[in-house]
Amino acid sequence: MDISFYTAGVGAKAQQAKMDVLGNNMANVNTAGYKRQSAGFVDLLYSNIREPEATDTQLKVGSGTRMEKTDIKFTSSGLQSTDNPTDYAITGEGFFAVQDPANNQIYYTRDGSFQSSLRADGEFYLVTGGGQLVLDKEVQPIKLGKDNAGTEKLPGIFDFQLKDGMLLQGNNLFSPVAKNGPPILMEDAQPTSGYLEMSNAEVGDEMVKLIETQRAYSMNLKMIQTADQIEEIINNLR
Amino acid sequence: MFKGFYMATSGMLTQSRVLNNISNNMSNVSTPGYKGDTLATATFEDMLIHRTGNKDKSVSTPLNTSSMIKTADELVTNYSDGMLEFTERPLDVAVQGKGFFQIQTAEGDTLYTRNGSFNVDNEGYLCLQHIGRVLGTDGPIQLGTDKINIQEDGSITQSDTGETLGKLNLMDFADYAQLQKTGEGMFRNTDAANQTAAGGSVTQGAIERSNVVAMDEMLSMMTSQRAFQSAGQIAKIYDELMGRAIELASLS
Numbered sequence: 064m065d066i067s068f069y070t071a072g073v074g075a076k077a078q079q080a081k082m083d084v085l086g087n088n089m090a091n092v093n094t095a096g097y098k099r100q101s102a103g104f105v106d107l108l109y110s111n112i113r114e115p116e117a118t119d120t121q122l123k124v125g126s127g128t129r130m131e132k133t134d135i136k137f138t139s140s141g142l143q144s145t146d147n148p149t150d151y152a153i154t155g156e157g158f159f160a161v162q163d164p165a166n167n168q169i170y171y172t173r174d175g176s177f178q179s180s181l182r183a184d185g186e187f188y189l190v191t192g193g194g195q196l197v198l199d200k201e202v203q204p205i206k207l208g209k210d211n212a213g214t215e216k217l218p219g220i221f222d223f224q225l226k227d228g229m230l231l232q233g234n235n236l237f238s239p240v241a242k243n244g245p246p247i248l249m250e251d252a253q254p255t256s257g258y259l260e261m262s263n264a265e266v267g268d269e270m271v272k273l274i275e276t277q278r279a280y281s282m283n284l285k286m287i288q289t290a291d292q293i294e295e296i297i298n299n300l301r
Numbered sequence: 302m303f304k305g306f307y308m309a310t311s312g313m314l315t316q317s318r319v320l321n322n323i324s325n326n327m328s329n330v331s332t333p334g335y336k337g338d339t340l341a342t343a344t345f346e347d348m349l350i351h352r353t354g355n356k357d358k359s360v361s362t363p364l365n366t367s368s369m370i371k372t373a374d375e376l377v378t379n380y381s382d383g384m385l386e387f388t389e390r391p392l393d394v395a396v397q398g399k400g401f402f403q404i405q406t407a408e409g410d411t412l413y414t415r416n417g418s419f420n421v422d423n424e425g426y427l428c429l430q431h432i433g434r435v436l437g438t439d440g441p442i443q444l445g446t447d448k449i450n451i452q453e454d455g456s457i458t459q460s461d462t463g464e465t466l467g468k469l470n471l472m473d474f475a476d477y478a479q480l481q482k483t484g485e486g487m488f489r490n491t492d493a494a495n496q497t498a499a500g501g502s503v504t505q506g507a508i509e510r511s512n513v514v515a516m517d518e519m520l521s522m523m524t525s526q527r528a529f530q531s532a533g534q535i536a537k538i539y540d541e542l543m544g545r546a547i548e549l550a551s552l553s
Contacts, residue, residue, distance in 0.1 A: 065317050067324035074328025081331065101388060103418045104332040105431075106325070108484040112318060112373060119481055119491055121375045124318065125325035128332050132420070132430055138389045156448075224446040227392055227421045242423045244445070279330045282515055286320075286327050289526050293317060296533045301540070 065293060066126065071286035073127035077104055078280040080130045085273050088264040095143075096174030096235055097262035098135050099269075105131045135237075137226050140263035142255065149189060151175035151254040157220035158237065159254070160202065160246065161195035169202075170195065170236035171221065171229075171246070176259055179207045189218070193234040200248060218254050221246040304369070305539040311370040312532035315342050318373045319525045326513045327522075334383070334416030334486050335511035337518075341375045344368035380477050383415075383512040385504065391447050392419045392427070395507040400471035400499025401488065403436040404429050411436065413472060416486040418508050421447060427457075427467075432485060435469065442467035451505040471499035 081102040091097040109123040110116060142152045151159070158171035164182075177197055180190040187207040189197040196204040200219035223229070224244045229237045239246070322340040329335040347368050351361040385395050394417035396402070401413035412432065419435060422428040425445035427435040434441040437457075444467075448460045455469030474480060479495045480488040490496065 065321065067317070067320045070321065070324040070328050074324070074330075077328070078331065101390070104329070105416070105485045106329045106332050106335055109482050121478070121481075122373060123376050123482060124321045125329070125338070125482070125484070127325060127328040132418075134390060134392075134418070134420075136388070136390055224448070225421055225425070225444075227447045242421060242425065276331070278515070279327075282327055282330065282519065285519070286324050286522060289522055290320065290324070292526065293320065293529055296530055297313075300533055300537055 065290060066124070068287060068290040070125070070127040071283045071290065073129070075280055075283035075287065077128045077130050078276050078283060081276050082273070082280070084133055085269055085276060088269050089266070089273070092262050092264045092266050094235060094262050095176050095259040096172060097264060098137055098173065099264040100133045100135050102130050103132045103134060104128050135229065135231065136263065138263050140261045142258040143261050144257060145259055146257055148256055149177045149179060150259050151177060151218055151256055152258040152260045153220055153252070153254055155252065157222040157249050157252055159218050160198040160221050161191050161236070162198055162204065163195050169198070170232055170238050172236050173260055174235040175254060220249045220252040220254060222249050223247065303543060306536060307370060309532050309536035309539060311372060313529055313536070315371045315373055316525050316529035316532065320522065322376070323518055323522050323525065326518050330511050330513050330515060332486065332511050333418050333508040334414055335513065336415070337379045337513040339377045339379065340373055341377050342371060343374035345370040345372045378477070378482065379512060381512050383510040385507045386510050387507045389506050391449055391506065392421065393417060393506055393508045394419065394451055394469070395504045395509040396471060396501045397504055398501030399473045400501035401473065403470055403472055404433045404487065405436050405441060406433040412483065412487040412489055413480070414486045414488065415509055432487060437467040438470045439467065451503060453502040455503050469503060471501055471503070473497045473499035
């Protein structure tokens, strides 16, 4: 059976999935605190051409590739001055902790573009763009003074011993899984006010990867075309 | 009878297998640690062609050899190094030079790979996702953190405390032909005596790219396709000739 058709098909599909990841990075080159992702592939099973399965032979054929995982790259990037006192940036490692008022779930983010918001209790709170309450070192929501400035409490910075496998929740939020361990309060770390951390996705880098992925994609499509022509030759034998 | 059909179709079948293999290489141009394969073909039992005299049938002169069938013989894996891609991810490790990472599967097997895009599993061990734990010099390596530094010799230390967490154990093989590809970037060693110490070093924050050369695969694809076409054409012409031969018989 001519499997080259399908092998190249899954190859093209995997490249397309990689393109989605790169597209997301490209779209977020200006998102403060964004951490870029990368796609990881593995090759698929090999089967024997002649011998029955599960015997060791040197005559095998592979069946393509699969996108195995996407990893988040937590490298930090440069700061951008905004002159806005409710913007914060973390230099070095760590996250801001934010709490969703709807379900009290705590999320973590590197995006420090906060603002003040009047809540039902008549007080102004420091919140994220998505409406989550920013937490201080004591894991309490930060209340702002009447003039929206001069906060007494700074947002707390929390880190994890292991950042591998953290879940992306959208809106630039991460949530830890069991293996990440408990959040560790970084006592000495001070967020820098008036600055935002830029996205660590770089247009140049992503562009080069995009071109490469596109080429790999079209190469796999050429293979599909070739496999199709082979079928055509077979069909025209008579 | 109709020997030509079998020769032409064996050519077509073999080229289609070659294409299957090229297709797999193309599919894996972006797979870290992937090693490209080449399908070696061979002819099946060369036969001598003899000439026997018209009247005197006692002497036959050997003329040449003729092969009956072309067939796929062996999958040859190219173990040359792929280029390094710097990823800045602390858990990405690439081997430079000779050597393979050792991975212990859930079933207790030890498999080998050049794919060093590791993760940390739920118990805090360094692992290759969906395959198993990475083996160090003292068994699986428990990290519990990804704030690590990996030296060129494979020793892993925690970056803030400097505590030693383990050491990657690279393994090399005297004869790569004894390795079997098992999928998901893994190789199985079929001969225990084949193992040797690895001379390679490791680089943190990088992965080894697939060693497939797109240009080569494209060229092989084109030649293979044309070879398939030629074999098909010959089968067609042979069919025509045989048709004529049968027509001749009906005329008489």
